[in-house]
Amino acid sequence: MTAIDVRSVRVRRGDATVLHDVSVQVEPGVVCALIGMNGSGKTTLFDTLADRTRPIGGEVRILGESPARARRRAALGYVPQSERIDWDFPVSVREVVAMGRQRGGRWTNRISATDRAAVDEAIARVGLLGLEDRQIGQLSGGQRKRAFVARGLAQQAQVLLLDEPFAGVDLPSEMALRQVVGDAAASGVTVLVSTHDVHGLADWCDAAVILRAGRVVTAGPAATAVTPEYLAQAFGWEGDA
Numbered sequence: 452m453t454a455i456d457v458r459s460v461r462v463r464r465g466d467a468t469v470l471h472d473v474s475v476q477v478e479p480g481v482v483c484a485l486i487g488m489n490g491s492g493k494t495t496l497f498d499t500l501a502d503r504t505r506p507i508g509g510e511v512r513i514l515g516e517s518p519a520r521a522r523r524r525a526a527l528g529y530v531p532q533s534e535r536i537d538w539d540f541p542v543s544v545r546e547v548v549a550m551g552r553q554r555g556g557r558w559t560n561r562i563s564a565t566d567r568a569a570v571d572e573a574i575a576r577v578g579l580l581g582l583e584d585r586q587i588g589q590l591s592g593g594q595r596k597r598a599f600v601a602r603g604l605a606q607q608a609q610v611l612l613l614d615e616p617f618a619g620v621d622l623p624s625e626m627a628l629r630q631v632v633g634d635a636a637a638s639g640v641t642v643l644v645s646t647h648d649v650h651g652l653a654d655w656c657d658a659a660v661i662l663r664a665g666r667v668v669t670a671g672p673a674a675t676a677v678t679p680e681y682l683a684q685a686f687g688w689e690g691d692a
């Protein structure tokens with residue numbers, strides 16, 4: 452079954468249509484890059500997949516289900532862009548990651564031994580051991596991203612959506628995140644990652660979707676989709692990825 456199946460989707464924001472007839476298919480266990488300039492519609496596509504925005508046309512299926520159902524059963528983990536997160540919120544790293552164990556929208560301070568083990572394992576996998584009790588805002592940009600990725604891991608989501616996880620992060624965090632993404636995919640998790648950084652993309656992505664002004668320029672295996680010609684169409688310059 453296709454993990455992410457978007458067919459002819461149209462989405463409006465305010466008065467404007469910002470996704471036009473977008474179709475994207477991602478198979479299970481695949482790491483797919485979502486590439487495009489600012490304003491090309493990447494976040495809107497994530498919001499649509501995560502049931503935060505309803506399309507006005509077309510169809511979206513996550514593992515064969517509606518986004519609402521996938522969200523209810525926690526099949527989908529979403530790491531938003533840093534700008535959308537309130538870093539002053541008084542929660543620790545451990546509490547952020549433990550949110551991944553929430554089910555059905557209910558929040559409880561009671562956490563089972565299984566939950567605790569999943570939280571500890573996720574924190575270890577992203578390399579944040581020793582920082583569990585830090586307030587989330589007192590981490591570096593890369594560590595913050597890792598904490599939110601750990602939330603998705605603790606959730607044991609089958610589909611992970613990462614919006615610009617590498618933006619503004621240092622090299623160790625970027626490498627740690629790539630490793631985590633690769634490991635997750637190897638265990639069958641499907642990962643959709645938006646990025647501006649197209650250099651060396653084929654080293655860590657299996658597939659890519661390139662958006663321009665709310666339309667798909669190309670989609671397919673990274674080796675055939677990430678070409679200088681398509682990048683030139685998307686960004687208006689000759690890429691050399």
Ligand SMILES: Nc1ncnc2c1ncn2[C@@H]1O[C@H](COP(=O)(O)OP(=O)(O)OP(=O)(O)O)[C@@H](O)[C@H]1O
Nearest residue numbers: 464465466469487488489490491492493494495496
């Ligand atoms: N709430 C809103 N009301 C009206 N227009 C919006 C709204 N949110 C986004 N847009 C518009 O929708 C388009 C797509 O925005 P979106 O945030 O999805 O792009 P993006 O590719 O994620 O960009 P970035 O890389 O800057 O995050 C843009 O033209 C943006 O101005």
